Amino acid sequence: MKLFYAPGACSLGIHVLLEESGAPYQAEWLNIREGAQFKPEFTAINSKSKVPTLQKDDGSVITEFPAIAFWIAATNPGAKLMPATADGQAKALEATDYAVATIHMQGFSRMFRPVNFAPAEGDHEAVKEKGREIFVKGLAWLDKALEGKDYVAGDFSFGDAAPFYVVFWAKERLKLDLPANVAGFYKRMLARPAVAKVMAAEGLVAA
Ligand SMILES: N[C@@H](CCC(=O)N[C@@H](CS)C(=O)NCC(=O)O)C(=O)O
Structure with missing residues (x-):
């Protein structure tokens, strides 16, 4: 594969x-x-x-x-990447879809590719600002979703992968202050041996 x-x-x-x-x-x-x-x-x-x-x-x-x-x-x-219950699977899918379709595609993309949302350069600052607003709102949702939990579905699952990359972008690219539960999640993710191995393989550094 x-x-x-x-x-x-x-x-x-x-x-x-x-x-x-x-x-x-x-x-x-x-x-x-x-x-x-x-x-x-x-x-x-x-x-x-x-x-x-x-x-x-x-x-x-x-x-x-x-x-x-x-x-x-x-x-x-x-x-054990698939949550055992339908509720857990729904939580994993919910976090995945929101991270990819909203935080990334609607938020981050507006900040980094404003031209894809408005051809006129004069509109780009407003597009970027809207993207930032969507991104920050997304992080706030994730913070609530992680309340009292280590990972989005409780135990680590496939549902943590998309939140991880958007939080990586938040911290390392956008230099945003992470809300407390998101900061804890990011730290736990970085401590996982598989994550450390992939970060090294992709030449990425977490500050
Ligand atoms: N909807 C796609 C989004 C994938 C996506 O936007 N990938 C970006 C990198 S983060 C890409 O390949 N960009 C290259 C391009 O747009 O030319 C998915 O869920 O996989």
């Missing part, structure tokens, strides 16, 4: 889950800064031109963070 990733991108969460799963995998750096995602060699694998992309050993491909995260948890039962 092969994960196409870019260092510090949202694929970081899937990289962590693969490492946590114990399944054998290969991590292939796709240089999205230089446009490798648009080259025919890659679009033949994922026409969406995005990481994370997971290519299974039979050549079939899974795209979209939530789908990949769910599949890794479902196919590696021994790693």
Whole structure:
């Protein structure tokens, strides 16, 4: 199985889950800064031109963070990445979808790619400000979701991977002060051997 990733991108969460799963995998750096995602060699694998992309050993491909995260948890039962109850599974999916679809795609993307939301340069500051507002609101939601818990579904699960990468961006890229429960979650995540291994493999440093 092969994960196409870019260092510090949202694929970081899937990289962590693969490492946590114990399944054998290969991590292939796709240089999205230089446009490798648009080259025919890659679009033949994922026409969406995005990481994370997971290519299974039979050549079939899974795209979209939530789908990949769910599949890794479902196919590696021994790693206990899938919460045992329907309530726990719903919590894991809820946190994954909110982190990817709202905090990342609506918040972070507005801050880093304002042109995708407003073509006129004069509107970019307002777009960035809206993105920051969405991002900060997202962190506040996550803080509440983590109240009295170590991880979003109680025990560590696939549902922690997407919150992890957005919190990594909050702390290391946006230099935001993390709310208390989120700060505790980030510290616990960084202390996990699989996370430390992936951070090192991607050349990432947590301040
Ligand atoms: N909806 C996708 C989002 C993936 C995504 O936005 N990936 C970014 C990196 S964080 C990417 O590949 N960007 C390259 C590009 O847009 O050209 C998912 O859930 O996997």
